[in-house]
Amino acid sequence: MKKILLVDGSNLLFQMFYGMPSVIIGKKGRPIQGTLGFVGGLLRMIRMVHPSHVAVFFDGEHHNDRTDLSPEYKANRPDYANIPEEDTPFSQLMDIYAALDLMGIVHKETEVCEADDWLAGYSYICPDDGELVISSGDSDLFQLINDRVKILRYRGDNSVICDREYVINKLGVPPERYAEYKALTGDSSDNIRGCDKVGPKTAAALVSQFASLDEMIDDADKIAKPSVRASVKACAERIRLNYNLIKLDYNFELPFSFDEMKYSEKDLTTRKVLDEIGV
Structure with missing residues (x-):
């Protein structure tokens, strides 16, 4: 049976960037708290789920159908154009991409839709013999839950896998x-x-x-x-x-087939990954 782990990469990055001390400095003399937390969190998720397939998706910086529908949509978010890049989560994205490549995990940034819409699309085509776990703190993904799809709300030791009964309760x-x-x-x-x-x-x-x-x-x-x-x-x-x-949109073209997400669990630690990518 396929066990698929899909990760809302932007959600995890922001969680770690703002949730961990910025005084964590890497080999190049710059903060690495987002990268450290992201890699560590992802490895823990993999050990929790033991997936046969893994992919990570990130939100690109672009307008989408929702902002066209309502200019106020997410207008309360920080304008990162006015913040020095080194003080934003995006400053650590390249290191995270390098870590994912090293770990053998496919990843993609959206160009038209939101990452949630890709996650919705994959939930719609989840095979009958598959189980899909989507990792995100975004409760909008609750709408995707069914007999084959669950949501992992990652909080370290306090992580919760949410199913239909969880949402109803x-x-x-x-x-x-x-x-x-x-x-x-x-x-x-x-x-x-x-x-x-x-x-x-x-x-x-x-x-x-x-x-x-x-x-x-x-x-x-x-x-x-x-x-x-x-x-x-x-x-x-x-x-x-x-x-x-x-309401999430199932109709966007998806970047990977499930076969392209095949993953073999490796004997990796956070420290080993960061050392390998020079962080």
């Missing part, structure tokens, strides 16, 4: 309705404003009451609480826009 909705739930609550990390008067519990109740967002909006008079009913009516356009921002 945490949010009160099944994975396949996650995008509808978030369309109502919004997502502050992506600068997506939710529906007024609708918090997580109310959103879960509305998703349970109606078969779809369209039904909810069209039959909003069936919503019992007057303030929520009025808000859903007033925010109908925003709710639909939010759904289109949050």
